[in-house]
Amino acid sequence: MKCVLSLLLLIPFLAGAAPKNIIVMIPDGTGHASLTAARHVKGEPLTLDTAIYGVIETRSADNSVTDSAAAATAMACGERTYNGAVGVNSKRIPLRSISEWAKAEGKSVGIVTTDAITGATPGGFSAHVVSRSNASEILEQQIASGFDVFLGGGAKTLTDPLKQFMREKGYTLVTTKTEMQQADGKIFGLFSPGIMTAKVTLRDGKGSTEPTLPEMAAKALDVLTSNPNGFFLMIEGAQVDKGNHESDLPWATFELLEFDTVVKQILDWASAHPDTIVLIAPDHETGGLTLLNEPYEGARQKAICSVTDKGVGKPGDYFVHYSTTWHTGVDVFLAGNNPTCKPTRNCDMIGALAELSAETLPELQGKTIKEQGVYWLETADGKRLRAQRDAIFVKPTGKWYQR
Numbered sequence: 001m002k003c004v005l006s007l008l009l010l011i012p013f014l015a016g017a018a019p020k021n022i023i024v025m026i027p028d029g030t031g032h033a034s035l036t037a038a039r040h041v042k043g044e045p046l047t048l049d050t051a052i053y054g055v056i057e058t059r060s061a062d063n064s065v066t067d068s069a070a071a072a073t074a075m076a077c078g079e080r081t082y083n084g085a086v087g088v089n090s091k092r093i094p095l096r097s098i099s100e101w102a103k104a105e106g107k108s109v110g111i112v113t114t115d116a117i118t119g120a121t122p123g124g125f126s127a128h129v130v131s132r133s134n135a136s137e138i139l140e141q142q143i144a145s146g147f148d149v150f151l152g153g154g155a156k157t158l159t160d161p162l163k164q165f166m167r168e169k170g171y172t173l174v175t176t177k178t179e180m181q182q183a184d185g186k187i188f189g190l191f192s193p194g195i196m197t198a199k200v201t202l203r204d205g206k207g208s209t210e211p212t213l214p215e216m217a218a219k220a221l222d223v224l225t226s227n228p229n230g231f232f233l234m235i236e237g238a239q240v241d242k243g244n245h246e247s248d249l250p251w252a253t254f255e256l257l258e259f260d261t262v263v264k265q266i267l268d269w270a271s272a273h274p275d276t277i278v279l280i281a282p283d284h285e286t287g288g289l290t291l292l293n294e295p296y297e298g299a300r301q302k303a304i305c306s307v308t309d310k311g312v313g314k315p316g317d318y319f320v321h322y323s324t325t326w327h328t329g330v331d332v333f334l335a336g337n338n339p340t341c342k343p344t345r346n347c348d349m350i351g352a353l354a355e356l357s358a359e360t361l362p363e364l365q366g367k368t369i370k371e372q373g374v375y376w377l378e379t380a381d382g383k384r385l386r387a388q389r390d391a392i393f394v395k396p397t398g399k400w401y402q403r
Ligand SMILES: [Zn+2]
Pocket: 028, 029, 067, 068, 069, 071, 241, 283, 284
């Protein structure tokens, strides 16, 4: 499905100078009720409140309720796909992402998340695999991408051969905040085995070697701004989703408040650099969160907790009910620094930013060979390309694609 509506909407924007820097921010699993809860806990308006100007429909190609992989693919590549797909369409053909478009334009690229770096959202912006569970393939493609900044969790997927590959590709591997802050040049940060430690557990980071989301965002800007051609940066606040999946509002709320501070940090930076466009949208709502003024008497009695659990918020203001431990299909908000950029569907976002519309990667021809578990493509001119490093290999279809 081509998503061209946004191109029409964007004509006034494109008529001016195209933005040099593009920043996409995704608070994963954040619905409107999460915003209300965070505002309530903070006791004053969020930065997001000042930046919201639209709504986004989130469904995927095969489901009225999207998962994060299909949503990230739609947002990064401009085409809706099946739940679980990372950077490929419903026919399992790899789609060119805005990150790849930016790199081809000579821009720097950064991917920042509090999830594992191989998670569905960062994956949709940096890899092409048929299933989000293929973490090691995602990591290998991320290293092969040559993007400038990767910061997040997920160190358990890093094997010795992948470490070696990282060195060959010129990355400095960092595993602590201090190492991250001291590193120069292309950087790959893996700060925890899986997802990063929750803000609610960290208690402002005391005793942790992991950087916070604001610290990772600052480092990413530091590295990316050295390129005179500009950059593309995706920042994901992954754990509003994780908290809401666990029916744990304090977890989700702490994460959203931290994400909101990064929104301020990024919008402030963008106002000092007017050639920057910032687009902020969740990929979907998680949990079917509702805020009530009396206890909910329905079937999911156990999910009820007060917003004051774990010491968050003022007592007695809301009773919290989660209707599901998964996602819902409701619309989410659209925010940013340029209200003329107003896509109405997740798959329109990238078209709105970069004139991209569901472009597929070029297919490669040759003979597929498997040696000691590794797939190679032998091309007609005798070249050998290794799967996921030199080219994208889609195992279920047996087809190869140029990165
Ligand atoms: Zn998600």
